[in-house]
Amino acid sequence: MKKKLSLLLLGLTAALFIGCGNKAESTGKQVKTIDDLEGARIGVQIGTIGDIYASDYEGDKAGTTIDRYNKITDAVQALKQDKVDCVIVDEQPAIATTKDEPSLVILDEPFALEEYAICIAKDNEELLDSVNGALAELKEEGVIEQIIENYIGDETKGTCPYVTPEGTEYPNGTLVVATNVAFPPYEYYEDATPVGIDMEIIKAIGDKLGMDVQIEDIEFDSIINAVDSHKADVGIAGMTMTEERLKSINFSDPYTTSKQVIISRDPEKSGEGIGFVENFKRCFITDGRYKYMLKGLVNTLIIALCAVLAGMFIGFIVAIIRVTHDKTGSLTVLNSICKVYLTIIRGTPMMIQLLIIYYVVFKAVVVPKVIVSIIAFAINSGAYVAEIMRGGIMSVDGGQMEAGRSLGLSYKQTMVSIVLPQAIKTVLPSLLNEFISLIKETSICGYIGLIDLTRGGDIIRSITYEAFMPLIAVAFIYLAIVQLLTIGVGKLEKNLRKSEK
Known part of the structure; x- marks a missing residue:
């Protein structure tokens, strides 16, 4: 096992060095003006205005390519590594992203102008009117301008934060706010708390409406x-x-204006990178940022453990139904339902199942995200456990069933007392391997805004704009967990083999 672990570590290290030495994916074109975008490889954050506007260039005769990333920090990291020629993003996040990167420059010429607004469901006109009314009051009182100046401006930055007026009460419940806390200075984490222009504005709106604000950080x-x-x-x-977004959602009156800019890489400018120890402190020690990964690790283990136990229960029931039908021809309807369940779950991606359960199945029901994740992964795991269990039961010699029946035992008694104990002993290592796979699959929980281990690393990346350290830390934590479980499975298999002798 030690040899296996050493080979895995060696392989990961080699992959890192190979990745660092890969040939650049960009066109090698230096973007100095908007006219240079034609034929370039452009990085954007998926779903943003930069993505929408840049799409006009995609597929042109010049061969312009658009690379879409979940986070703007990923796009900028790709630019630093010469994987794209430029990045299109909002001005203030561009300033924050390039602040400590001497090789990255923001072009003076704006790419596009825009106005920011708050999105509200089309069937919630009452809330839309209330938000617009609150925004109008905050603008008239100068609060919006104060909040913006507290985050933008050399002379005013940090000097005029928004403070909830004394005596403010929240009799009207909770205002649940969806955001993506990776967009400084509009929203970012500070001491594990979402802060920024948008966060203070929505807090001020909540105060006006008498509603306590609850932030949900999602993609x-x-x-x-x-x-x-x-x-x-x-x-x-x-x-x-x-216009495209208005087909799905309503928007409030705008609360501020901004512009899209182009970040380019100047090969003539360079700077010395910070040392390993300092970088480690910046990623994990400063402001206790390791807590993001610690919280994510706890959620990952809870989801995986609960989901695999529930999945084993589901899988066991499904396997019994299918085996009983195969052996006796009974339970036809239940067997058909089980086959449909197995076909759908095993034939669709886990991420799609998670999103469907969160956004469709529980659309009108408020359920904690951890519970939603456990349900989704349990349903998914149950399908695979069912086939593992069915294979184990079918592998037991048919003579065992006949022997039990000849002793006067019923089908149920024979299955419970003779067949299942042998089957479980056979499939136990496979079930533990399913648990290992489930732990790694939980890395998609961030798509519904739950902080799992991977999401914790993403938050650190969005704060520090450093990709290498958080990603490697997450990878090694997953590797350590998997290796511990693999060792446990290996010992269990040895013990099972000994008991067979």
């Missing part, structure tokens, strides 16, 4: 879906109203 391209399905009341994340 940017899922915000409109979350609001439309009433998983959230409003969405705010530097969002611009477009």
